[in-house]
Amino acid sequence: MERIIKKSAPVVEVKDLVVHYETYDGVVEAVNGVSFSIEPKDVLGLVGETGAGKTTIALSIMQLLPMPPSRIVQGSIKLDGEELILPTDAKKADKKAMEKKMQEHRGKKVSMIFQDPMTALNPVQPIGDQISEVIELHEKMSKPEAEKRACDMLEMVGIRAERYKDYPHQLSGGMKQRVVIAIALACSPELLIADEPTTALDVTIQAQVLNLMKDLRNRFGTAMLLITHDFGIVADICNKCAVTYAGEIVEIGSVEDIFDHPQHPYTIGLFDSIPSLTKDVKRLTPVQGQTIDPNDLPQYCSFYDRCSKCTEECKGCSPKFVEVRPGHLVKCIFAHKEGEE
Amino acid sequence: MSKIMTPAMEKINSRRKGGMRGRSTPAKDAWRRLMRNKMAIVGMIIIIVLLLMAIFAPLIAPYGYSDMDVINMLSGPSKEHWFGTDQLGRDMLSRCIYGARITLPIAIFTVALACLFGGVLGVLCAYFSGQFDNIVMRILDIWGSIPGIMLSIAVVAALGNNMYVLVIGLSVGAVPNMARTFRGAIFTVVDNDYVEASRSIGAGNFRIMFKHLLPNAVGPVILAVVQLLGVEVLCVSMLSFLGVGVQPPTPEWGSLLSTGKEFLNTASYLCIFPGIFIVLTVLGFNLLGDGLRDALDPRLK
Amino acid sequence: MALLEASHLKKFFQVKTGILHAVDDVSFTLEKGKTLGVVGESGCGKSTLGKTILRLTDPTSGQVVFDGQDVASCPVKEFKKIQPNMQMIFQDPYASLDPRLTVMELIAEPMKIYKTSRKEKIYNRVHDLMDLVQLAERFQNSYPHELDGGRRQRIGIARALALNPQFIVCDEPVSALDVSIQAQVLNLLQDLQRELQLTYMFITHDMSVVKHISDDIIVMYLGQIVEKSPAKELFKRQYHPYTKALLSAIPIPSLHNRPEKIILKGELSSPINPKNHCRFAGRCAYCTEECKQLPAPELKDLGQGHFVACHRSEELKGELNI
Numbered sequence: 001m002e003r004i005i006k007k008s009a010p011v012v013e014v015k016d017l018v019v020h021y022e023t024y025d026g027v028v029e030a031v032n033g034v035s036f037s038i039e040p041k042d043v044l045g046l047v048g049e050t051g052a053g054k055t056t057i058a059l060s061i062m063q064l065l066p067m068p069p070s071r072i073v074q075g076s077i078k079l080d081g082e083e084l085i086l087p088t089d090a091k092k093a094d095k096k097a098m099e100k101k102m103q104e105h106r107g108k109k110v111s112m113i114f115q116d117p118m119t120a121l122n123p124v125q126p127i128g129d130q131i132s133e134v135i136e137l138h139e140k141m142s143k144p145e146a147e148k149r150a151c152d153m154l155e156m157v158g159i160r161a162e163r164y165k166d167y168p169h170q171l172s173g174g175m176k177q178r179v180v181i182a183i184a185l186a187c188s189p190e191l192l193i194a195d196e197p198t199t200a201l202d203v204t205i206q207a208q209v210l211n212l213m214k215d216l217r218n219r220f221g222t223a224m225l226l227i228t229h230d231f232g233i234v235a236d237i238c239n240k241c242a243v244t245y246a247g248e249i250v251e252i253g254s255v256e257d258i259f260d261h262p263q264h265p266y267t268i269g270l271f272d273s274i275p276s277l278t279k280d281v282k283r284l285t286p287v288q289g290q291t292i293d294p295n296d297l298p299q300y301c302s303f304y305d306r307c308s309k310c311t312e313e314c315k316g317c318s319p320k321f322v323e324v325r326p327g328h329l330v331k332c333i334f335a336h337k338e339g340e341e
Numbered sequence: 342m343s344k345i346m347t348p349a350m351e352k353i354n355s356r357r358k359g360g361m362r363g364r365s366t367p368a369k370d371a372w373r374r375l376m377r378n379k380m381a382i383v384g385m386i387i388i389i390v391l392l393l394m395a396i397f398a399p400l401i402a403p404y405g406y407s408d409m410d411v412i413n414m415l416s417g418p419s420k421e422h423w424f425g426t427d428q429l430g431r432d433m434l435s436r437c438i439y440g441a442r443i444t445l446p447i448a449i450f451t452v453a454l455a456c457l458f459g460g461v462l463g464v465l466c467a468y469f470s471g472q473f474d475n476i477v478m479r480i481l482d483i484w485g486s487i488p489g490i491m492l493s494i495a496v497v498a499a500l501g502n503n504m505y506v507l508v509i510g511l512s513v514g515a516v517p518n519m520a521r522t523f524r525g526a527i528f529t530v531v532d533n534d535y536v537e538a539s540r541s542i543g544a545g546n547f548r549i550m551f552k553h554l555l556p557n558a559v560g561p562v563i564l565a566v567v568q569l570l571g572v573e574v575l576c577v578s579m580l581s582f583l584g585v586g587v588q589p590p591t592p593e594w595g596s597l598l599s600t601g602k603e604f605l606n607t608a609s610y611l612c613i614f615p616g617i618f619i620v621l622t623v624l625g626f627n628l629l630g631d632g633l634r635d636a637l638d639p640r641l642k
Numbered sequence: 643m644a645l646l647e648a649s650h651l652k653k654f655f656q657v658k659t660g661i662l663h664a665v666d667d668v669s670f671t672l673e674k675g676k677t678l679g680v681v682g683e684s685g686c687g688k689s690t691l692g693k694t695i696l697r698l699t700d701p702t703s704g705q706v707v708f709d710g711q712d713v714a715s716c717p718v719k720e721f722k723k724i725q726p727n728m729q730m731i732f733q734d735p736y737a738s739l740d741p742r743l744t745v746m747e748l749i750a751e752p753m754k755i756y757k758t759s760r761k762e763k764i765y766n767r768v769h770d771l772m773d774l775v776q777l778a779e780r781f782q783n784s785y786p787h788e789l790d791g792g793r794r795q796r797i798g799i800a801r802a803l804a805l806n807p808q809f810i811v812c813d814e815p816v817s818a819l820d821v822s823i824q825a826q827v828l829n830l831l832q833d834l835q836r837e838l839q840l841t842y843m844f845i846t847h848d849m850s851v852v853k854h855i856s857d858d859i860i861v862m863y864l865g866q867i868v869e870k871s872p873a874k875e876l877f878k879r880q881y882h883p884y885t886k887a888l889l890s891a892i893p894i895p896s897l898h899n900r901p902e903k904i905i906l907k908g909e910l911s912s913p914i915n916p917k918n919h920c921r922f923a924g925r926c927a928y929c930t931e932e933c934k935q936l937p938a939p940e941l942k943d944l945g946q947g948h949f950v951a952c953h954r955s956e957e958l959k960g961e962l963n964i
Contacts, residue, residue, distance in 0.1 A: 022349040024373065032345075049820035050791070073347055172909045202683035203847060204906045207891035211905055229821060232893025235900070259897045273825035274895055275854035277877065283832070284854070286825030290790055366785065367741075534738035540698055541730045542752035542801065543722065556742050 009081060010037040011191045011223045012061060012110070017075035019056050019247075022068060026295040030056040030070070032247040032302075038191065038240075043217065043224040045234035045255070047270075048244035051291055054227045056247075058193045061225070062112050063102045079110060080190065108138040111184035115196040117177035121168040127179045128154065128164030131186050138187045153182040156219075157212060174205035178212065188220050195227045210236055231274065235259060243267045246292050246302035253328030263330040265307045301332075309334060371560075374636040381632020387625030395441035402435035406592045415608050424614045427597075428604065433611065436592035437618050443504070443593040444622070447586075448573040450508045452566055455515035456523075460562075462516070463523025464550050467531055478524075481517040489514025490579060497585050507586030511576055515569060522565040526558035533557075560637040567633060571626030578619050594619050644707075645841050646672040646695070646809060651704035651714070653687075653694045660915035664690040666865035668704075669941075672858075674808070677835065677842040679856030679873065681849060681888070685910050686862040688845045689733075692811040695843065696728050697721060708809065726756060726805035733814035735794035739786040745772070745797055746782040752804040771800040775830060792823035799830070803838070811843045816851060828855060849892050853877055858947070861885050864913050864921040867941060870949040879963045881950040883926050886962050920953065928958055 015035045021028040031053040038044050046054045059065045061077055063084055077084045086098055106112075114120050122130060131150035135141060141149070151161040157178040168176055177197060184192055194213070198206040214237055217224060226238060234241050234255060241259075242252040243266065251264040262268045269287035289306035298304065300315045307314070314333060322335040375381050394401060403423075404410075410422070410430040418425045424433035462481070466474040489511070496510035530536075531554060539549050578595030581587040587596050594615040601611030653665040665687045672678045680688045694701045697713060706714040713724055732738035739748055749768045753759060759767065772779060775796040786794050795815060802810055812831065816824040832855065834840060846852050852859055852873070859876050861869040861884065869882040880886045887904040894900055908925045918937050923929045933953055941949040944959075952958065 018345055020347060020349065022347075024370075026353050027347065027350045049822060071347070071349075073345055174909065202910075203849075203891045204683060204887060205909075206893075207903055207905055210893070211903070230893060231895035235895055235897055236893050255897060259895070270821060271895065273822050275825075275828070275850040277850050277853060277889075277892065277894065278899070280874075281854065284825035284829055286829060287822035288826075290792060290823070291820065367787075534732045534734050535740045537693070537698055538730070538732055538738045538798075538801070539740075539751075541696060541725075542805070543725055543755045544751070545755075548755070553740050557740065 008040055010039050010078075011042075011080060012225075013037040013076075013078040014057070014061070015076045015078075017057065017060060017077065018073040019053070019060055019065070019070060019075075020073050021070050028294045029297050030247055030294060031060070032297065034075075034244075034247070034249050036242055036249065036252060038223050038225060040190065040223050041217075041221055042240055043226060043238045045238035045241040046225060046227045046244060047229065047231065047234060047241060049229055049291055051246070051294055052244040053247035053294075054244055055195055058112065058195050058225065058227055061191075061193060062106060062110060063099075064112075079105060104138070107134045107184075107189070108187045109189055110191040110193065111187075111189040112193040113177075113180050113184050113195065113197045116200055117173055117180055118200070120180050121176055123168050126165045126167060127159075127171070128166075130179070131183050134183050134186045149186065150182075153186050154179075156216070157182045158208075172205075173201055174208060177201060177209055181209075181212065181216070185216055185220060185222065188222070190223060191225065192217075192222045193225045193227070196229070197226075198233065199228070199230075206233075213237060231259075231271065243270070246294060246297060248302065248331065249329075250303065250331045251329070253325070257325060257328035261325070261328070263324055263328075263335050264303075264332050265309045266303050269306075269308070371636045375632050378632040378635060380628045381636070384625045384628025384630075384632060387621055388629060391441050391445065391622055391625065394438055395445045398438050398442050402432075402438040404432040404435040406436045406439040407431060407590050408435070415604070417608065417610060425608065425610045427600065427608075427611055431590075431592075433597075433614055436597060437594065437614055440592045440594045440597065440615065440618065441622075443587060443591055444574055444577050444595075447504060447508055447511070447577045448570055451511040451515060451573045451577075452569050454508065454512035455519045455569065456562075456566065458512070459516040459519025459521075460523045460555075463520040463525075464527055464555060466520070467524045467527035468546065468550050468554065474524075477520075481520055485517030485521075487514075489576065493576070493580055494583070494585055497580075502586060502588065504587060504591075507577070507580065510586070511573060511580070514576070515573065519565065519569065523558075523562060526561040527554050529561075530554055530557045564630060564633050564637060567626055568630040571623045571630065574619065574622045574626070643674060644671040645674040645709060646843075647705075647707040648695060649705040649707070651691070651694060651706065652702045653690055653699065654702045657914060662914045663865045663916055664913065665694055665701075666916075668860075668862075668865075668867055670858075670860055670867070670870065672809075672841060672843065674841055675835070675839050676857040677844050677855055679852035679859040680843060680845045680862060681847065681852050681859060682862035683847055683888075683910070685864065685913060687865040687913075688862050689813055691862070692730065692813050692843060692845050696730055696811055697725075698730070726752075727808045728811070729802040729805065729807040729809070730811045730813060731795075731798050731802045731815045734818055735791050735798055736786060738798055739794060741786055744783050744785060745777070745789075748786075748797055749800045749804055752801060756805060758805065767804070768800075771803055774803065774834070775800045790823075791819045792826060795819060795827055796830070799827075799834070803834070807840070809841045809843070811845065813845045814847070815844075817846065817848065824851070831855070849889060861888070864911065864916065866921060866938065866951065867949075868922065868951050870941060870947075872947050875946060875948055879948075881944060881948065881955055881959060881962060882922075882952050883928050883958070883962065884922050887927075920951075928954055928961075930954070 017031050017034045019031040021030055034057055036044065048054050060072060072085055075085060086094055128150050131153050132146040135146040135149050136143065151164060154161050154164065159175060159178060198209050201209060210233065228234060238255055241255050242249045243264065245266050251258060251267045258267065262271060272285045273287055275284060287306055292302055300317060301319050304310050304314050319331050319333050321329040321331050324330050324335050324337055408431060410426060413422065413426050414430045415428055416422065416426050422432050424437060426432055462477060466477050492514045493510035496513055497506050500506045535553060536549055539553055581593040581595030582599045584599065587593040589596055589600065597615040598612055601615065604611050649669050651665055651668045655662040655664055668691060670678065680691060682688050693699050695706055701714045704714060705712050708724060708728060711724065713721055746768055749771055750764050753764045753767065769779060777793060777796045777800065781789065816827050819827060835842060844852065844855055856873040859871060859873050860867045863884050869885045880889060887906050890901055890904045906925045911921060911924055919935060920933050920938055923933045936953055939951045939953050941951045942955055943949055
């Protein structure tokens with residue numbers, strides 16, 4: 001990808017990631033060859049529906065996948081240039097060493113916010129302590145210093161520092177999510193992974209939290225991987241966007257590319273099926289068919305059964321990425337470079 | 342992206358080709374998990390063996406349970422009498438085998454009766470909640486605070502000293518716990534939307550309780566039933582040991598222990614063998630119960 | 643002709659700390675064949691409103707007149723005769739279906755309870771219903787957990803249609819579904835409304851969905867209606883600060899024409915023992931001292947079917963809609 005601006009080392013670089021869940025009833029092909037990179041200050045929106053593999057990708061970067069039943073079959077994940085995936089025949093000692101390294105990275109280099117704020121906090125620990133715990137683990141600070149920093153974080157996310165000793169049940173959903181964000185950003189990580197951070201919140205609270213995230217992103221310069229199913233949130237906060245289906249990225253590019261010039265039939269279908277606040281439409285145009293069963297993926301294009309533009313040719317091969325514009329990749333045999341035919 | 346074939350996928354494919362693509366339900370999953378637990382299988386085998394022993398006792402036992410071989414009174418284990426004989430020359434092995442025929446049915450009927458009454462109470466309490474639940478639970482608390490053995494003895498004293506009354510007495514002691522188990526189990530499912538959905542299509546309370554709630558709450562109940570069976574076997578033996586319910590010459594293990602204790606110094610085998618049977622039975626139910634609890638635990642999926 | 647009319651409907655719950663005003667004096671009328679959209683965030687009472695109307699929970703006070711009959715206070719025996727006419731589609735397509743029953747049993751159950759037809763006829767009717775909701779016949783012996791969200795919701799819809807109702811409360815029927823499936827189910831609901839002349843009360847928190855499907859909309863906040871208006875009108879002009887904030891908070895899936903977001907300060911106040919003034923006062927950008935002293939505002943008619951409950955509605959008319 002050509003970039004006119006100065007190229008800096010990516011915060012995270014994922015290449016050809018393949019992750020399977022091995023269960024008694026079948027192998028779930030959760031992630032099937034995903035590649036992307038996130039530069040500093042980027043906010044990449046990972047959009048997709050249930051079963052697209054987004055959470056699995058996030059957990060792979062955090063190395064929090066339960067193994068078994070999951071297995072990273074192949075691929076590479078580089079966090080700040082450091083390879084996280086060990087070869088399958090790695091020795092136990094190596095695995096232990098890698099886990100130890102990851103524990104140092106989690107919270108310090110890469111943090112994650114999960115979907116449900118109601119269960120993300122420890123119910124028997126005061127919120128301030130949950131923030132200072134992360135600080136004490138990673139920074140060489142005394143307890144009082146860590147507590148002071150935790151108070152600063154609370155203020156930064158819009159909670160009065162006097163509430164340091166409050167317990168999670170005394171807070172509303174929106175405030176709990178803010179505490180979660182404070183914990184995640186306490187050590188100024190380079191990458192923040194947010195897995196549907198506002199799905200469980202009311203719309204007006206969601207607006208507050210998204211505003212906060214934008215603010216903090218600007219202040220700390222943190223890169224973000226934002227997982228969501230809502231294009232509205234992507235338009236609000238992201239500068240890059242990747243659309244996923246059946247464990248693969250089918251289209252990736254800047255938000256201008258995806259919103260103004262979508263190319264993949266699935267992306268276009270998703271945009272068309274959203275009811276619009278501005279236009280008056282008699283009938284929605286949904287994407288036909290059902291989400292594909294990840295137990296049973298075909299050898300050819302996974303979107304074939306639901307695609308309105310597919311032909312017999314689509315059944316014959318597995319589509320590869322086509323760069324239709326600089327930085328805008330589409331995985332469809334009908335995509336073509338701008339200007340070409 | 343062309344599919345990557347891993348060894349796990351090939352294994353699944355060959356299983357599928359062999360026609361083993363069954364639909365997996367939560368019940369099947371739980372059964373599979375149970376079958377992988379060696380201790381649970383041991384427990385199941387013990388119980389099956391004991392049940393068969395009880396059913397086929399006349400065919401298996403070498404002698405009748407009251408046949409007296411007077412010459413060989415109080416003789417230790419030998420070729421003719423594997424478990425020895427008691428003070429009236431009765432073969433201990435046969436008496437132990439027939440003992441299963443007494444203990445197991447009593448325990449099973451007790452648990453069945455406790456399930457019936459405790460179950461209905463528990464379901465009603467969980468469904469109707471509020472004051473009704475409060476009152477019934479407080480009554481059950483008082484009821485349950487009386488030791489089960491005392492209650493059973495009281496019932497037998499009141500109604501007569503025979504096996505049928507024993508069943509009633511024991512189940513009276515077991516009802517509070519069963520009621521609490523059923524109540525707890527129903528609580529886990531009563532908040533589901535399908536309860537309200539059933540109401541919206543006109544279902545009455547009875548239908549909702551027994552057709553929708555109970556079948557879905559069956560997991561913890563099965564576990565409690567199996568555990569209670571173990572407990573009741575012990576209780577039956579305890580009461581017979583005390584002379585309540587089962588009278589000699591009925592060869593219940595507990596009463597065998599009771600007569601055998603007179604001869605502890607000279608013929609300890611009179612106590613050891615019935616004791617082993619009691620231990621094995623309770624162990625079998627406990628092992629199965631533990632295995633069931635692990636198999637039904639949704640978090641271990 | 644109004645099929646459904648709710649007057650001063652109230653539903654209060656007794657909780658440890660006091661009385662929870664879940665639905666507080668709600669009135670509206672619904673014409674046959676139309677859709678009333680009910681929007682609001684969590685805690686506004688919209689789900690409780692739906693359940694109270696169907697008498698799944700008895701109202702504390704107020705009237706619900708369905709087809710000329712008061713269903714809120716009539717004896718249970720009478721209500722049972724009307725119940726088949728008023729059905730519900732639930733939000734969670736998994737929790738609302740008994741996991742131990744097959745699709746056939748789930749859809750047939752209402753007919754079995756009301757003994758509407760004989761066994762063979764029930765079987766055929768289930769097939770007809772499955773056809774109607776576009777659920778393939780081969781799923782009749784499947785269990786809910788074997789099907790995806792969209793299909794499960796179709797089972798819920800088929801079950802709601804089993805007794806030939808006139809009125810259906812749709813409680814967030816598409817909120818738990820994927821975006822691409824949402825559109826399918828919304829289209830289905832609209833087609834069914836046309837074909838079977840159904841009347842809907844559509845409860846949701848999603849403004850874009852409610853705009854698409856409703857004829858009239860009521861906006862709820864902490865148990866009260868703050869604004870009531872025909873759907874098209876509401877999206878052109880909002881007269882209550884909460885409605886305005888709600889609309890502006892919705893993330894727009896477009897990089898252009900992005901409206902200024904009104905960020906509400908603070909959190910929802912408690913519905914338990916609420917004070918007797920405007921419940922939105924604490925968070926409202928236009929709130930004055932007077933607003934905190936006057937009793938809760940009544941719905942005022944601003945013309946063209948547009949009602950708003952705000953003390954400052956006359957002054958703010960222009961300001962809110964520049």
